[in-house]
Amino acid sequence: MQYIWINGNSDQGVSPDNRALAFGDGLFETMRLSGDCISHDQLHLHRLMDGCRRLNIPFSQATAESDFKLALAVVESSAHKFWRLKYIVSRGATDTGYFCDNTVVPERIMLLEPFTRDVVSLQQHGVSVIPCRWRLSHQPALAGMKHLNRLDQVMARQEWSSSDIFEGLTADSEGNWIEGTMSNLFVVDKTGCVITPRLDNCGVAGVMRHVVMNTLCPKLGLLVEEKNISTFESADEIFLTNSLIGIVPVTRLADKTYKIGQITRGLQRALNTKESGL
Template sequence: MDCWVDGQPADALSLKDRGLAYGDGLFETIAVRNGQPVLLDRHLARLAHGCSRLALAADQPLIRSELQACAAALGDGVLKLILTRGDGLRGYAPDPSAQARRIMQGSPPAAYPAVHGEQGVRLFPCTTRLSRQPLLAGLKHLNRLEQVLARAEWQDTEHAEGLMLDQAGRVIEGVFSNLFLVRDGGLITADLKRCGVAGVMRAEILFQAESLGIPTQITDIPLEQLQWADEVFVCNSVYGVWPVRACAALHWPVGPLTRKLQSIARALLDA
């Protein structure tokens, strides 16, 4: 299984597709284990929210069914779902009657070095800043040029991820992850009302922490607050949790709360 378009095996896409022309759409990157999409309900909930925000007409039960069929065919790996607004004429105006085009791409399991999870990673301090746009904040939309520019800032193997700030210098997220601070036994993560992606693993970690009675706080994080963190970690729905051991001149230990949440995320991904 390589790629399906609207439920059929395919290796081509219309040149009129608005996803190609304008980035008009959404996507989800889903870990697949033993033929099952991991955290499927969370992925579909975020997708439905994004469709509502973008006024993108999509058949959610059909998408679920196709994701499950694609995951069964893939077995183990990573499944990427892309929804676009489909074909359009020249110009920005969307067709209000257009149905979303469904593109599903399967790939082998992500091959990240085990040392990232075991010993922690170093973050590259990206100079590319995230733009403020509340209408798109939190969504996993197809316009990811800020992340492309940020990821191009480093080519070495010393850094496994990048740290991204907004225009005001607030800590927001990693290039392909969300970021958490641990302070006095509680979790702090960025408020994503202006920019950033509301990650599926981020949502799961907040849920798990609250279930365990661990205090959580979603708030603005000034850059200088990083130096007061007891622990730092990043997360996404493919690799789970990576401890962060350093960013520029700052260093943190791989602490017990990071390890606890890393273990929970690993169990979800390996189930």
């Protein structure tokens, strides 16, 4: 079951001249819906609008909010508990060539489908990950954005096919570990400090990463730092985050095993409390 809207319409197609198809010229957000709300919707909107500003895409937040209401109307009348919403903003459709002026009208593609993955099991039991050989491209001007150019992630994801491996970690050109192909990376060192990689030159500044750094860690009185991670030798705990899976512990990285520590568990509980509104 999948619902698709193009520019707010369920019976409209995508033009082959769309710059999202031709050049990856645009941005996207992946969100979790439950009941009558989109989890962390304001953070998703903030990142989307910041990306539009940085890419000079003249897009209105009110348009996105109106589109989201279409998705919520479906969710509210459904028996499914959780849904995944992918929202794409393209610069629009133009003639052949890279150039376009500011008269081009942005286009939106919205995909909604039930989210059935057993996230609770992932969160409780942890996952296995591998280090990827593929290196992330260096481009400070695009760092942090969730733009449509995902070839780095596509190529890194080809490095494993086993269902026993949940995720692959990717490093930058200097060997600093940055993120997973679909998640942000956190390490808890032996002093209890929560560390996540700097995203100055590459990587996606995830919404759940923001929640952990700016809401959950301060709430629990945990020190959190952004800094380069070139090795996991000092790691006492490792966990991954994204908007769909929340906070998921890493129990194996390559051939080394890790415990699910108290800090990871504390952050999970704090997130569950925040999202349940308790």
